Amino acid sequence: MKVEIWSDVVCPWCYVGKRRFEEALSRFEHADAVEVTWRAFELDPNSSSHPEGTEVGPDDYAERLSRKYGTGVERGREMVSQMTATAAAEGLELRFDRAVKANTIDAHQVIHLALERGGPALQGAVKERLLRAYFTDGEAVGDRAVLQRLAVEAGLDGDDVAAVLAEGRHVGAVRADEAEASALGITGVPFFVLDRKYGVSGAQPAEVLLSALQQAWAERSPQLVMTGGAAGSADGKGGDQAAGGEACGPDGCAI
Numbered sequence: 001m002k003v004e005i006w007s008d009v010v011c012p013w014c015y016v017g018k019r020r021f022e023e024a025l026s027r028f029e030h031a032d033a034v035e036v037t038w039r040a041f042e043l044d045p046n047s048s049s050h051p052e053g054t055e056v057g058p059d060d061y062a063e064r065l066s067r068k069y070g071t072g073v074e075r076g077r078e079m080v081s082q083m084t085a086t087a088a089a090e091g092l093e094l095r096f097d098r099a100v101k102a103n104t105i106d107a108h109q110v111i112h113l114a115l116e117r118g119g120p121a122l123q124g125a126v127k128e129r130l131l132r133a134y135f136t137d138g139e140a141v142g143d144r145a146v147l148q149r150l151a152v153e154a155g156l157d158g159d160d161v162a163a164v165l166a167e168g169r170h171v172g173a174v175r176a177d178e179a180e181a182s183a184l185g186i187t188g189v190p191f192f193v194l195d196r197k198y199g200v201s202g203a204q205p206a207e208v209l210l211s212a213l214q215q216a217w218a219e220r221s222p223q224l225v226m227t228g229g230a231a232g233s234a235d236g237k238g239g240d241q242a243a244g245g246e247a248c249g250p251d252g253c254a255i
Contacts, residue, residue: 001030001217006039006181006191009107009130009141011248012083012094017190017203018131019090024209030217035120038127040108040177041189043248049103049142056138061096068252083253086246087135098138107141108177109170110151110161116170122155129154188247202245 005021007014025031062076069075080096087094107130114126133139133150140146144165151161164170181191184199192200192209194216200209247253 001033001195001213002035002037003195003213004037004039004193006041006177006186006193007189008041008043008248009104009111009127010099010102010134011043011189011253012087012135013203013246013248013253014190015092015094015131015135016087016090016246017192018128019092020203020206021190021192021209023206024213027206027210028213028217030213034213036124037115037120038111038123039181040111040174041181041186041191042104042108042174042178043189043250045103045105047101047103047142050101050140052100052140052143052146054100054140056098056100058097061099064101065252092135094135095138096135098136099134100138100140100142102134102140102142104142105171105174106144106147106165108174109164109168110147110156112170112173113161113164114151114154114156117156117160126151126154126156188249190247200245202247204245208245 003021005018007017025034025036028034059073059077062073062080064076065071065079066073066076084094084096111123111126111130115123129150130141130147133146134141139150141150144162147165148158148161152158184193186201188201190203192212194200194212197219198212198216200212
């Protein structure tokens with residue numbers, strides 16, 4: 001069974017959703033038969049990248065949230081605190097006070113390169129490293145030199161990474177992922193598509209994701225049935241819809 005996950009490396013709910021999906025997969029009896037592929041989704045394609053060494057103030061992220069949502073900084077702090085606590089419950093340490101602003105087109109190129117060079121296992125390792133780099137380590141994941149170093153740590157060849165980024169070799173693949181997301185009606189991430197039959201929107205609890213895995217395994221319907229959000233089926237027809245989980249979209253993250 002193939003599971004495709006649309007997400008971004010600067011999306012906190014994508015990190016939480018990854019952990020919850022991993023928990024669900026660990027409890028799924030056919031886990032060895034599941035192939036996970038990470039698809040690209042840029043929350044802010046127009047964002048600028050700050051370089052390595054950029055100093056981040058303790059309230060920088062809260063101020064970004066307050067500007068986005070038109071609230072005061074105190075409300076921004078509350079949102080950061082809530083998200084940090086939610087992530088901690090999944091075993092994740094989110095350090096928003098270290099988060100360096102980044103455009104993620106190059107990060108997605110590196111994730112595509114990992115799939116090409118080492119398949120789903122290497123792609124998953126690179127994805128994990130970039131998420132931890134941004135949310136925990138305070139790395140500037142939009143800086144190409146930093147990306148190259150992180151990719152090498154995860155198992156890629158440094159010269160290969162540098163060449164891909166210099167040439168923009170996988171920009172087309174990233175854009176294709178995003179076009180496909182648009183065609184499926186995906187407006188928030190994480191978004192899970194199982195065997196092109198079922199879609200799960202948002203960082204749903206592990207129990208919901210496990211149920212979706214079990215249902216997708218058991219049934220063989222061409223219709224993309226939605227769990228937790230709105231999207232189209234693989235053939236463009238709408239699926240059933242239900243209340244969504246927490247997700248990040250172009251207008252921000254529901255925190």
